[in-house]
Each structure stands twice: as structure tokens, then as C-alpha cells.
Amino acid sequence: QSALTQPPSASGSPGQSVTISCTGTSSDVGGYNFVSWYQQHPGKAPKLLIYEVSKRPSGVPDRFSGSKSGNTASLTVSGLQAEDEADYYCSSYAGNNNLVFGGGTKLTVL
């Protein structure tokens, strides 16, 4: 039940793209296509951005995209906007109905 590994911080200027990685093992990220990404603004509940590696819930802009290669998943935010400044978390199904999260990445829009 070890946490997934995310970089603690990321940054980009408005209009640029930024990619956040999420590294796990073959027992979680690499073993299942059940990786999700969440956005959390201060004092708020997390909001689902991406599920099943690359699917977007209705209402989530297509500026947000997800992918996976081996044991590492990635979230790309394109066309950065000021309101994208937030904490981002990945999660993965880890078998036996267990769930593991990443440590979170603070995204700063410069």
C-alpha cells in the first residue's frame, strides 16, 4: 500500500503545456487501466479530471488529458490558465478493491 510517486511541484506560463507524472508499480498503475487524476483547490474537495487513464467526465475541458506507459501515468494540462493553479493527485486501483493515491503535485501558473 505504498503511495504513488508524483513530483511535488510543477509550473508553467499561461498558454503553455505542463505534464505531471505518477509512478507506481506493476501491482497498481502498471497492472490496471484504472488510473484517475484529481484537481484540488485549497479548502475544497478533489474534483475528478481523468478516469480509466485517459477518459474525461462530462464538463472537464479537453485541455486535460491522461496517458500511461508501463508503471507511469501522466496528466497533461494544455493551454494553461490561471484557474488551473491547484494541487493535482493521481490514484490507481491496486487490486483486491484497494486504492492508492499519489503524494500530490502543486501546479503553479507563472
Added chain:
Amino acid sequence: EVQLVESGGGLVQPGGSLRLSCAASGFTFSSYWMSWVRQAPGKGLECVANINQDGSEQRYVDSVKGRFSISRDNAKNSLYLQMNSLRAEDTAVYFCARRSSGSPDCWGQGTLVTVSS
């Protein structure tokens, strides 16, 4: 509209107990796995407990095994977390979350649990 509303948080002394509740509405509660996810102050998310649709299966993170108990009442569309032998490190905002496709897709607003003397 899917809604999850937590309650029951508060200040409790180390070694004490607390019971959290989560009222669900806007979806067929009995069709989903449900989870409790916590977030310590300034820290990341941690899934502490999960329960299947009829309550017959529970999963816990190692740090709360034997101390926390997750349950549900499908007739009342409610999820619960009984927390015993609380420690300072259990201090966190506790979120109720619906699970779909292996991960939480809807979250409540959270309830703060503070363990301190």
C-alpha cells in the same frame, strides 16, 4: 444531482472514539462501492476504508486496521466510519467518496477530525 454530505467530525482526545456519517443522494447508493478518504493538514490523500455494495466486504489501510470500521445502511442511503483508539496522526479532513471504475468519482465536502488533548 449526486450529493454526499459528511457529518460527525470534531475534537476528540487521544484514545477516544468518533463516528462519521455520510448521507448520499441523487444516485442508487446500493449499487456502488464506497470509500472514506482522509487528508491530514497540508498533506496528500489517503484512502483509509472501502466497502462493497451490500456491506459484506471491507478493505482498510494498514494504519487503521483494528481501530476503524466502515459500514453502510442502504435503506438509509448512508455510509459510516467508526473510529476507535484515535491517535494524533488520525487528525485530518475525512471525505466520503463514491467509487466507480476503480476510483472515486464523486466526493463530499469533508468533515474535520482533530485528535488532541
